[in-house]
Amino acid sequence: MFGWLERNPFFFAVGVFIVIAFAGLIEIVPDFAQASRPVAGTKPYSLLRLAGRQVYIKDSCNACHSQLIRPFKSETDRYGNYSLSGEYAYDRPFLWGSKRTGPDLHRVGNYRTSDWHANHMWDPTSVVPGSIMPAYKHMFTNVADLETAYAEALTVKKVFNVPYDKDIDGDGKVDVPLGSFEQAKKQALAEALKIAKETKREDLVKMVESGKIPEIVALIAYLNGLK
Amino acid sequence: MQSPAIEYDYTVAKWFSYLAILFGILGMGVGVLIAFQLAFPDLNYIFGQYSLFSRLRPIHTNTVAFGFTLSGIFATWYYVGQRVLKVSMKESKFLMTVGKLHFWLYFIGALLAVASLLVRYTTSKEYAQFEWPFDIVVVIVWVLWGISIFGLIGIRREKSLYISLWYYIATFLGVAMLYLFNNMEVPTYLITGMGDPLHSVSMYSGSNDALVQWWYGHNAVAFVFTVPIIAMIYYYLPKESGQPVYSYKLSLLSFWGLMFVYLWAGGHHLIYSTVPDWMQTMGSIFSIILILPSWGSALNMLLTMKGEWGQLKENPLIKFMVLASTFYMLSTLEGPIQSIKSVNALAHFTDWIPGHVHDGTLGWVGFMIIAALMHMAPRFYKREIYSKKLLEAQFWLQTTGIVLYFSSMWIAGITQGMMWRAVDQYGNLAYSFIDTVTVLHPYYTLRAIGGLFYLVGLFMWAYNFFKTMTASRAIEREPQFASPMAA
Amino acid sequence: MEDIRFIQGVAYIIFTIFLTLILYGYIIHLYRSEKKGERDYEKYAKMALDDELDSPPVDKRDEKEREKKLKRSSE
Known part of the structure; x- marks a missing residue:
């Protein structure tokens, strides 16, 4: 046989x-x-945050930073509540990472500010002495690719029924509007301007006012939303 | 018996061998650079944004796994396949064409894919970073390899398939299945007609994506770093030493055992994550069971040398292969230990994990491919190996490198894991995160030096191979067993 | 959901037992057939050692079948 x-x-x-x-x-x-069922309160990424997420992926931040808080006291003390499966429902791809050369970022939005991030990405050792993270200065001049971010949002809306333009929590309001590209871009610019001002960097504010969103601003929008 | 006037054709095997050397040096060169970056962050900027750690790390892993290792696998397949089936590629024009096409498409595809990572096209999923057009190239390359395997088997003279071929076939099937499922993605341009044409979004979300990714990630290790390397050692060690496999029956059993158990172990990457508990437990348990078939193969190899240990002293190629088996045993014991829940709680996310990976890849995969290529070189060129001394020196240098590498990473990983959870007398965390980074500086430096030793060894290997090809003394006929080498 | 869970569990157990039995059957088969002298597995190890084009195959393949395949692949 x-x-x-x-x-x-x-x-x-x-x-x-x-x-x-x-x-x-x-x-x-x-x-x-x-x-894949989202927990209550989990919402899809706005256009600006999605663009920021793409920057996070493009520069492989996940090579050194995890986004997964394990259920140990030492981790919840350091990073906040442990992660729940449903919180990742709109994460395509997932960004848990596999190595913490730097700290976990799953709830970084709770304890870092826009200007901290801007200073940190410009020169990490200026805010964290001894840091071995490199500076990401090209993010301050590169323009975030809103079109690709919009293409991604529209794709997941169409193909995977991600609830853009819908009332998710039942309060009678649309939670995450997407609309047409022009509408979405307008809103992204408004969000970006707020963040650019928070960074206290003139060059970033000027860029956003001229209609271009620097990658760093999109990235900060994404990081601030990680809660 | 019939005596065909034709000979084995090594053209494609030679080409892939050159690639293995090229990608080995490239991939590990990048590896050494990023290892030094962790110790000396200023090195991040030597090529502007193109040399940032995060940009280079995926290039390192992909070049080594899918450049160096796959080239080695293909090179040995185009050599071993013909020999154990007792059929020459010359006998079929079709298979010869497929082989050459396989090579060129692979080479060009690999270069483009690496370039794409350099300019930030990545899906972020580990060992599956390539964007969708490159995935399609990978699939075509893989199908070509499949045609080559089953085509050659179709025209074989030897009716039974030697155990190495089982492993090559399993490699082919396993990677095909894993790669296809993990890379299911929707190109956004095709759906919306706007944005970057190369961009895609994963078919799976969140925890599901993680589950598929680590089912892939772990088993890609199985089917790229384990299964085909076992295929190699089952051929090259007996052949070089002139000893038949210690127990052929054991090799058959280990094969089926490995096939069945390996796929279950992927869950151990997700212990204490948000995937269901039973799967994490299953990952742990099966990882431990996995020791059995792994050690079955490794012991079988070591026992093959029974009574012939003198060869270990005489022949550097035997040294490489015996140490490879030993490192295989080490990392297949280390892996299961790390997947025990309480150990994993400490080890996960730390440098112990890359330490473990490198025991396996440098010690087992690297050494086996080095030995296989040096065994083939005298047969390729009908010349003896250029320098035994150089090969010996390479062996000792690289072994030292590996020891430096894993010992420093063990200490670094455990130190960091302990510091992350350490609390003071009031129950507050004792260290801020940056404390746990700066403390690693000496270990990062040691690791990088270990890697540098290994890389220098690769250059010695490349030089030795090149000299064997061009300047070594010619031999009359193909040696049967031990490879001839000049002092 | 619970139904899928249940089927999943049952399928897992049955298939694992099934495969374990097959594996044990395989071990018994290997050793018994060698003891009875029906087959000699260890001779296959020679396939790696005697692998010249003109060395005799351990299990010779039917030459006609081979020629047929060869023709098809070189057309």
Whole structure:
């Protein structure tokens, strides 16, 4: 019986495939529906924050920073409440990371401010002496790609029914408006101006006023929203 | 028996060997640079924003895993495949064309993919960072390899498949399945007609995405860093030493054991995360069971050398392979220990994890590929290996490098893990995060030096290989077992 | 949801037992058939050692079948 399998490469391959596919099938498939339900209060990313999230991904911040607070006292003391599955419902991709060369960022919005971030990204050692994080100065001049962010928001709205332009919590108001690109951009600029002013950096304010959002402003919007 | 006038054709095997050396030096060169960056942050700016740590880390991992290792896997496949099936690629024009196409598409695709990471195109999922157009190239390359495997098997003279081939087939199937499912993504441009055409968004969200990613991430380690390397050692160690595998039956059992157990262990990357508890527990348990088939293969290799330990002294290639098996045993014991829940609570997110990965990759994967290429070189060029002394020196230098690497990372990881949770007499956290970073400076420096040793070893290897190809003394015919080498 | 959970659990247990039995069956099969002298597994180890194009295969393949495949692949 078994000698036969080893002389028939096709059936051998089928056998190997069944054995290795089995684990994935049992492990992953049945939990899909449950794990992707958002917890109350979780909302999709606004256009500006989504653009910031794309900057976070583009420069692989997740290579050194996690976004997953484990249920230990030492972690909740340091970073805040432990993470819940439903909080990640609109995270595509997930950004848990696998290595904390720097601290966890899942609730960084609770304890850092816009100007702290701006100073930190310009020169990390100026606010954290001894930091080994490099400066990300190109984010202060690069313009955030709102079109791609809008394309992503529209895609997840269309394909995965992410509730943009909907009343999620039932208070009769639209929670996260998206609308057309022009509408979304207008709103992103308004949010960006507020953050740019908070950073107390003239160059950033000027850029936003001229209709261009620097990547750093989008990134800060994203980080401030991590709560 | 019939004696065909043709010979084995090593063209494609040679090409992939060159690539393995090239990508090895590139990938590990970047690795050494980013290791030094952690100790000396000013090195982040030597090429402006293109040398920032976060930009280079994915390039390091991808170049080493999918450049160096895959090239090594393909090179050895195009060599071992012909030999154990007793059929030459010359016998089929079609397979020869497929092989060459496979090489060129892979080479060009790899260069473009690395370039794309350098200019910030990434999906952020570890070891699956490439954006969707490159994923499609990867799939085509993989299909070509599949045609080459099953095509060659189709025209074989040897009816039974040698154990190495089982592992190559499993590599092919495993990676195909994992890569496809983990890279399911929706290109946003195709849906909306605006924005960056290369951008895509994952089909899975949040915890599901994490689950699929680590099912992939862990098993990509299985099917790129373990399974095909076992395929290599089952051929090269017996061949170089002239000893048959200690127990062929054990090799068959270990194979099925490994196939069944490995896929379950992925959950250990997500212990104490938000994925369901039973899956985390399953990840732990199966990781421990995984010791059995892993050690089955490794012991089988070591026992193959039974009564022939003299060769270990005489032949540097045997040294490389025996140490590779030993490191395989070490990292397949270390991994399960790290996946025990209480250990994981300490070790996760710390430098102990990269330390563990590098035991396996530098010691097991790297050494095996180095030995395999040096075993093939005299057969490729009908010349003896240029310098035994250089090979010996490389072995000792690289071994020292690995020891420096993992010992410093063990200490760094455990130190950091302990400091993160340390509390003072009032129950407050004793250290701020930055305290736990600055304390690592000496270990980061040591690690980088260890990596540098290994990289220098790679240059010695490249030089030795090049000299073997061009300047070494010619030999009459292919050696049967031990590779001839000049002092 | 609970139904899926239940099916998941049952499928997992059954398949694991099934595969474990197969694995044990395989071990018994390997050793028994060698003891009875039906097959010699250890001879396969020679495939790596005697791997010249002209060394005799351990299990020779039917030459006609091979020619047929070879023709198809070189067309």
